[in-house]
Structures are given as structure tokens and as C-alpha cells.
Amino acid sequence: MEQRTGLYHNTPYQHTPTIYDRIQIGKGTTILPGKKDPAVAHLIDHVLEHGYVILPNLFTPTEVSAANAELARLEALESSGPASQGGRNPFEGFQTKRIYALVDKSRVFDTFAINETVMKLNDYFLQPNFLMTSFHTVNIGPGSKAQEIHTDDGLIALPRPRPLMGIGTMVAIDDFTAENGATTLIPGSHLWDDERNPKREEMIPAIMPAGSMVYFLNTLWHSGGANTSQTWRRSMTVQYCQPWIRPYENFTVAMGWEDLDQVPQRLMRLMGFSTHDFMGYVDGRSPRAGVEMRKKRLIEWAFKEKEKGKMSKL
Structure with missing residues (x-):
């Protein structure tokens, strides 16, 4: 009998407990x-x-x-x-x-x-x-x-x-x-x-x-x-x-951040670049603001790495 496995994993699917197990x-x-x-x-x-x-x-x-x-x-x-x-x-x-x-x-x-x-x-x-x-x-x-x-x-x-x-x-x-x-x-x-x-x-x-x-x-x-x-x-x-309180697809990671400005706002919200009251925030801010914060930090990191490279060659 064929054994089903999870996506990109070799472990068997876990059977979800039935409603009859609930107390x-x-x-x-x-x-x-x-x-x-x-x-x-x-x-x-x-x-x-x-x-x-x-x-x-x-x-x-x-x-x-x-x-x-x-x-x-x-x-x-x-x-x-x-x-x-x-x-x-x-x-x-x-x-x-x-x-x-x-x-x-x-x-x-x-x-x-x-x-x-x-x-x-x-x-x-x-x-x-x-x-x-x-x-x-x-x-x-x-x-x-x-x-x-x-x-x-x-x-x-x-x-x-x-x-x-x-x-x-x-x-x-x-x-x-x-x-x-x-x-x-x-x-x-x-x-x-x-x-x-x-x-x-x-x-x-x-x-x-x-x-x-x-x-x-x-x-x-x-x-x-x-x-x-x-x-x-x-x-x-x-x-x-609970592990199921999230979407199947992690759109906020899958989506290229360089293209966000081209995406319709309604679609952005559906992908999770939005909040529901306090739910979904990034560092206390909206996910879209969080992306810009992260991009800035990545740029700063890249400059530091470049400077390290220059110094190592001296």
C-alpha cells in the first residue's frame, strides 16, 4: 500500500484528529x-x-x-x-x-x-x-x-x-x-x-x-x-x-518584494500584506511597512559586506 508523504518531506501525513476526539x-x-x-x-x-x-x-x-x-x-x-x-x-x-x-x-x-x-x-x-x-x-x-x-x-x-x-x-x-x-x-x-x-x-x-x-x-x-x-x-x-491558523501558501515570502508596487492593493491584502486589527503586524507596523524596513536593512547589510570585501583585499 502506497504511503502518502507531505510536500517535500519524507514523513507520512499526520492524520487529523476527528471531531469525536474533541472534549x-x-x-x-x-x-x-x-x-x-x-x-x-x-x-x-x-x-x-x-x-x-x-x-x-x-x-x-x-x-x-x-x-x-x-x-x-x-x-x-x-x-x-x-x-x-x-x-x-x-x-x-x-x-x-x-x-x-x-x-x-x-x-x-x-x-x-x-x-x-x-x-x-x-x-x-x-x-x-x-x-x-x-x-x-x-x-x-x-x-x-x-x-x-x-x-x-x-x-x-x-x-x-x-x-x-x-x-x-x-x-x-x-x-x-x-x-x-x-x-x-x-x-x-x-x-x-x-x-x-x-x-x-x-x-x-x-x-x-x-x-x-x-x-x-x-x-x-x-x-x-x-x-x-x-x-x-x-x-x-x-x-x-494552532498549526492550521495560517494559509496553505506563504505569499508574503513567495512574492518578490521588488514587484510589490505593481500588485493591486486588493490582491496585496488577500496575500497577507495587511492586518486585521492587531493580527498580521510586522514589528508593530503593517506588513507593507515591514517589507520596506527589511529592504533598507538588507541594503545596509550589503554595503557592509562590500566594505568588508574591500578591506580583506588590502
């Missing part, structure tokens, strides 16, 4: 459970019941110190993007600084995105080959108001109970306290149906020391907290999504 959690969320590693079974059970779990001291003081120093350096650079100097809308937070696309900024941050405990949790809640959908900082300044209460799948117009689309995490680079803007969440709200509306008084702060993480389903109601202290509160958010 419903309360009235709000359905999941296709994956491997339940015994090492994280108790954490999985906590997430199933409460919608989140705090992972204390997940990262070492050395890792946190290195991240803090690198973030301080990046915040001083114009190349870190416009949001690095302050939010541009109420959702970002006008007194909140964000540095997007951390994978493009420094290798210091890699360890925060691929932590073994988090990967094992994702192996249960998400399907194989899950993706990272967002990785950026959230630096909440003194005087910041509480963020709008939201779910991270709020842009996906599907009724509850709905399939779990992804996972959110917040990594504390500074201690999270009730006063300095710790992430607030409503335990158990991943179980709610569409008739239940969140209230601010139902929220609790995710109080945890630097180096810790709060891990939560993206059907959980949460928000950034108000910062009533006199200091900034640094953190990073790493968000993951």
Missing part, C-alpha cells in the same frame, strides 16, 4: 487533547479547571537579568519600533511601551519562547506543529490604566463553546504586584458561555516574582492591570496558536 470544557471551550506528559499533568489539570496556571521561577535570575539589560538597550533605539516609546491606542496603553518581533531583535530572548515546561503544556492543549503567533514586550508605566478586559481569541467570531485557538503567556521580567500592573484574570472564565459578561471586580492579579510565567487559554478573560506604583513593570508575552 468540551464547561460552556466556553473545546479542545483536542494531546499528549499528557506526567511531568506536567498537575499543571494541565489546573489549567483545565481554572483556565490558567502560574509557573513560579520558571527562568533563572541570570536569564532574567540578561533580558532586562537587553530590553533597556532596545528601548533606547529608534529601530525598536514606534510602540517602544509608548502605546498608540487605548488597547496598547498610552503609558505602555512595547517592543514587537523580539525574535528579530536579539537571541537573548530565545529561551523564553521554547521553555520545556511550556512546550509540554502546549503539546496537550494545542495540536502538533503549533506555532508562535506573537512575541513582544509589555512595559507598563506609572499611571497606566487597566487595559480593556478581553480574550486573546476575541477577534475570531465564533460562538462559545468554541475550539481553543491558542495559548497566551506573560513572563514577569520584573516582579508582578497588585500595584504595578500585574496581569489580571478571571479564574474559570474559560468555562463561560456568550451570555456571561466579565466584570472588573471578578478579576484577580497574577502576583508572581520575576522569572515566573502565567500560562492561560485564550478563551480566558483577562487584561493588563493598572499601574498605581512609581516604577515601570517589564514583561514579555509569548503567544502560541
Whole structure:
């Protein structure tokens, strides 16, 4: 019997789990459970019941110190993007600084995105080959108001109970306290149906020391907290999504960037050179602006390589 293989790969196609494997959690969320590693079974059970779990001291003081120093350096650079100097809308937070696309900024941050405990949790809640959908900082300044209460799948117009689309995490680079803007969440709200509306008084702060993480389903109601202290509160958010939340063809890579100005705007949007609210951004900007940023950097790199070549011949 002929064995089917994936495009340009020698591995067999994975059989997609059927709808009969799906389980419903309360009235709000359905999941296709994956491997339940015994090492994280108790954490999985906590997430199933409460919608989140705090992972204390997940990262070492050395890792946190290195991240803090690198973030301080990046915040001083114009190349870190416009949001690095302050939010541009109420959702970002006008007194909140964000540095997007951390994978493009420094290798210091890699360890925060691929932590073994988090990967094992994702192996249960998400399907194989899950993706990272967002990785950026959230630096909440003194005087910041509480963020709008939201779910991270709020842009996906599907009724509850709905399939779990992804996972959110917040990594504390500074201690999270009730006063300095710790992430607030409503335990158990991943179980709610569409008739239940969140209230601010139902929220609790995710109080945890630097180096810790709060891990939560993206059907959980949460928000950034108000910062009533006199200091900034640094953190990073790493968000993951199901492997099928992307198009079959990666048009933004397949399309030659030198020809973009010749492409009809409608077609550009269909190919993904566009955003849907916050979805699809490049370094906090539109994909089209991101291309121009990348082209500029490539030109600068080419000049540097040319100069290196000249120097090596002397």
C-alpha cells in the first residue's frame, strides 16, 4: 500500500484528529487533547479547571537579568519600533511601551519562547506543529490604566463553546504586584458561555516574582492591570496558536518584494500584506511597512559586506 508523504518531506501525513476526539470544557471551550506528559499533568489539570496556571521561577535570575539589560538597550533605539516609546491606542496603553518581533531583535530572548515546561503544556492543549503567533514586550508605566478586559481569541467570531485557538503567556521580567500592573484574570472564565459578561471586580492579579510565567487559554478573560506604583513593570508575552491558523501558501515570502508596487492593493491584502486589527503586524507596523524596513536593512547589510570585501583585499 502506497504511503502518502507531505510536500517535500519524507514523513507520512499526520492524520487529523476527528471531531469525536474533541472534549468540551464547561460552556466556553473545546479542545483536542494531546499528549499528557506526567511531568506536567498537575499543571494541565489546573489549567483545565481554572483556565490558567502560574509557573513560579520558571527562568533563572541570570536569564532574567540578561533580558532586562537587553530590553533597556532596545528601548533606547529608534529601530525598536514606534510602540517602544509608548502605546498608540487605548488597547496598547498610552503609558505602555512595547517592543514587537523580539525574535528579530536579539537571541537573548530565545529561551523564553521554547521553555520545556511550556512546550509540554502546549503539546496537550494545542495540536502538533503549533506555532508562535506573537512575541513582544509589555512595559507598563506609572499611571497606566487597566487595559480593556478581553480574550486573546476575541477577534475570531465564533460562538462559545468554541475550539481553543491558542495559548497566551506573560513572563514577569520584573516582579508582578497588585500595584504595578500585574496581569489580571478571571479564574474559570474559560468555562463561560456568550451570555456571561466579565466584570472588573471578578478579576484577580497574577502576583508572581520575576522569572515566573502565567500560562492561560485564550478563551480566558483577562487584561493588563493598572499601574498605581512609581516604577515601570517589564514583561514579555509569548503567544502560541494552532498549526492550521495560517494559509496553505506563504505569499508574503513567495512574492518578490521588488514587484510589490505593481500588485493591486486588493490582491496585496488577500496575500497577507495587511492586518486585521492587531493580527498580521510586522514589528508593530503593517506588513507593507515591514517589507520596506527589511529592504533598507538588507541594503545596509550589503554595503557592509562590500566594505568588508574591500578591506580583506588590502
